[in-house]
Amino acid sequence: MHYRWIPVLFLLSAVPLDGLATSRWEHMRSKHSWKTIPENWESLGLPPADTMIDLYIALKPYRENALIDALNEVSDPGHTRYGAHLSREQVADIVAPHPDTVQLVHSWLEHHRVLPSSISVTHGGSFLTVTRASVSQANDLLGASYQLYTHTKTNETIIRTLGYSLPVALHGHVQTVAPTTFFSSPLTQWQTPHKRSSVAAVGLGKSPPAELVKMPPSRRITSVTPAFLRWLYNTFAYVPSATDRNVVGITGFAEQYPNPADLTSFMRKYRPDGIDATYVVELYNGAGYDPNNPGLEANIDLQLSEGMSYPTPHIFYSIKASENGDVFLAWLDALLSQESVPQTITTSYGDYEKLHPMEYATQICDLFAQLGARGASVLFSSGDHGIGEGDCKNDDGAVRFTPLFPATCPYVTAVGGTTSFVPEVAASLSGGGFSEYFLRPWYQQQAVYSGLYNPSGRGIPDVAAQAMRIPFFYRGREIIGRGTSCSTPIVAGIISLLNDHRLSQGRPPLGFLNPWLYNGGLNGFNDIVSGSNPGCNTDGFSAIAGWDPVTGLGTPDLEQLLH
Template sequence: MPGASILFAAAIWAHAALAVPVARSAYAVKETHYVPRRWTLKGRAPKHQMLALQIGVKQGDFDALERNLYEISDPDHARYGQHLSHDEVNTLVKPTDEALDAVHEWLLSNGIGEFDYSQAKDWISVKISVEKAEELLATEYSVYVHQDGTEHSRTTEWSLPRHLHDHIDTIQPTTSFMRARTNDVGGERQLKKRDGPWPPADYQPPTDPAIARACSINGTTPECFKTLYKTKGYKQKVAGKNQIGFNNYLAEVPIRPDAALFLQKYEPSAVKGAYEYKFISIDGGPYHDGPSTPTELANGTDKEANLDVQTILGMTYPMPVTAYTTGGEPPQIPDEAAGDPPGNEPYLAWVTYALSQKKPPQVISTSYGDDEQTVPIAYAKRVCSSFAQLGARGVTLLFSSGDHGVGNAAGNDASACISNDGKNTTKFLPSFPASCPYVTTVGATQNFQPETAAYRPADSLGPDGALHAYYASGSGFSDYFPRPSYQDQAVKSYLKKIGSLHKGLYNTHGRGYPDIAAQGLYFQYFWNATNAVISGTSASTPLTAGILALVNDALISSGKPTLGFLNPWLYKKGYKGFTDILSGGNGGCNTTGFPLTEGWDPVTGFGTPIFPEIVKLAGGKC
């Protein structure tokens, strides 16, 4: 399938020519951002390197969009479930003519006459050289190298004419050093002959015979999840109307033959699903239908994509599934002759495409994230506001919470938990987009009866006889986004319980996450035609998405609206349909992390789903 464009060409010449020219004003700094740790300056960026600039024009009435979002997501409001249409959302966020005219005049006066709009016209895309971008933004681009070898052309400061400061929220790539990464910890440090205790000494076998038969610490399967979360036996009624989707970044591609092998072994009735799911390539995302390529195998890619598609198909077949694969890494190309540059940071590329669709899937899972502090706050807020637009249209967006506890960095190393404020302050590191208040963030559990928070020390022996990496369900409080009203009571109650623990290491006024959790340890999956196990909130998130998609099936067949943006309902009444997790570990930054408590906590949220209870609380029938 050819790549799907995320933007559509806008014929603006007549409009711009008729616009009243805005008097040119002096330039002033619009944004500065420190270079994050682990990035090193290499040298000036090549002048002829091409950039795909994304200009975030100030939205017309986001406050009204947010008000609508909360009203239609509040189970006690008269408008609950009355999701907005594609056109209604675009009308609310479309920039004013004044803003668009001012930006057009600025671009045209700088000799830039070709640019594209998003459908709501709140993003403008411009393809220009580094040399031209430096002139346009009164800045200098340099090449920065991450310790893993990733290179980006970025700047630490850029400017705009003063009269545009109120009309433009953000422009990227400029100061963004984000590197979307998978939230899975499947890679073994080394293989060895098993010589330690297995299962672990603290493992408690299930006492429920059905769970004991279905679930094994040696590797979980769809049969286990269906039994544990009580979807087993549910017959879908409106699979054609109800859909689910999941995102892939970093050149990840779900491999159909691997999915078929997984389903043949663990869910034979769903084997056809391996070849029936829809594949959409966005912004140059890779696509193929056969086995992994030699390059993919050598790089170990496609493990995350395989985990997602196999988990979702195992839970939801015959529900239609859409796999999105989005390019955008890196957001520059070598020279002018290289053709169209790939898009910007991948979350924006994907959400812009999703917003252009009349009927996106009702539940969409994303198992990627990055340090919040590597993302400029203005850009993070605009991407987050785009997630709100999807929520207002009735889409449930799930993001994984991360796999390194409060640190969002590999291992339990305090040296990695350093602020990006120029002062090198030791602190907990929240993750983005997990910290966005308009998405539902998913943590991880392990064991079965009882389930506990997912935690595994470094070099722990696994069921495959390998030593596995450190792993703790991601958790934290945003430094960018204030605590939303829907979770005010739950978070205040938790903070009162823990008192001064870790005082000064996190923002007590920030949006807390995760919101809910699900199994996230030792999932059975296939990669390169080989059965193995993999762990992470990358596993918890597609699993939760599958369960919530089944809830939507029950709601639609009962004549009820789909769940949509989940959180206001979840924090007001939906939490009663989840099993509270009361034990297990956390960690990160060489600390004990956040403790689990009764009720919501920033490790497993409100806990794990109980399918029939969620359906009942949402007004449907199983």
């Protein structure tokens, strides 16, 4: 018996039950709204009358803190449960809503004549999905006004509303609904590539590996090759042996596909021992795979990760956004439904945190926490525009730095960029700063210094790697790229080697990295103490001794991390 409803039924006993239900669902309160259309979007007016959308309803878990508590325990090297990652079923049990929540939401949907056959449980049990609701039905459910919007730079068209509401009775049970006011579109974190010949030669500064010494002086380190990276980050001596269990996952959005011939060309030139490198493609949400129409981002991510971690198996996820334009929900739904997840996942996409409604960002972040609890190390690019583009002024005229999401999520590892060689310095493009949504997590309390802009927020990046003068192959031609799209798969490749080492010894993978990074792994990073990340018409932050919001803890040294 649900005792909390008894007083209400008693006091209103003279009211017909159908009238009581109607009154309950008509008492609405705003959940989120924008004052104006978000930047770079414009309205195309009402969608066609027969337009259908899928609605994702995030339900609050019955045990509110259980997922994060479990994640912290299995990720903290000092905890007795360290490494005891959870199964898909265990996570689903932890994030499950209270039966009262499920019953209440179903009653609301039934009141609006949503067919039970169109309702399903998704995202590890934390969402209800309503398939193919009409726009008019969605407007009624959410007190919304859905319109078509187009992105002025990419021409992407989506269905969104500038505001939505929920019945007051549901505010304590529903975290967020999507798609509603989320207008962001994940952007790749790389900058315009250059032809191979545009890079000047740079000296090493310390003894290089033999294969580099044999090169003519004119060819030594004219770009940041896998041979140089493997020397710089001390991975040369490590040979993966757990290739039957260890996997690297690479996400591909926006119809970005890798090309196997380009991968072979890259490996032939830079990892000749790995000329047979290949990958598996998994298609999500109706996505395609056309290797004859490759994408720069997909090629960068795959080639750099393979160059660092060969012969570790790779899965390329080709992900199509839902019909409503939400790519993260589409991908995470499919991935979390699998029995097992990759030990390392690298993603070079993101957009400014401020463009995401806070409750939506929180829910997506919690889905990444589910991946971490199941043993996945999830890495994201920290961005390529320092602390932000333009003047960064908000509606009140105050300057607000603009860090990227999902990098600001406390349950992923954000990767910044470095340049130069020995010693490395911060790359000026390296995204960094502090979240406006997420408080500083416990694992950063000792590392993140005070006196900075919004120091109470989660600081990014966590780590860094080379992000400039990076060669890769695209449509048979070698070109040079730059950005944290390069540094992120480099770090992912190194993390996959650490996971390989653990698995080969019968130990669990690292899983969510950050508690280990800021404690046990702290001494395995090269501290970066010079350079800065200007932006927002300011000088940005400076790289200093210890953690900083430009290069995080620094760049990895595999030999030190293995000890």
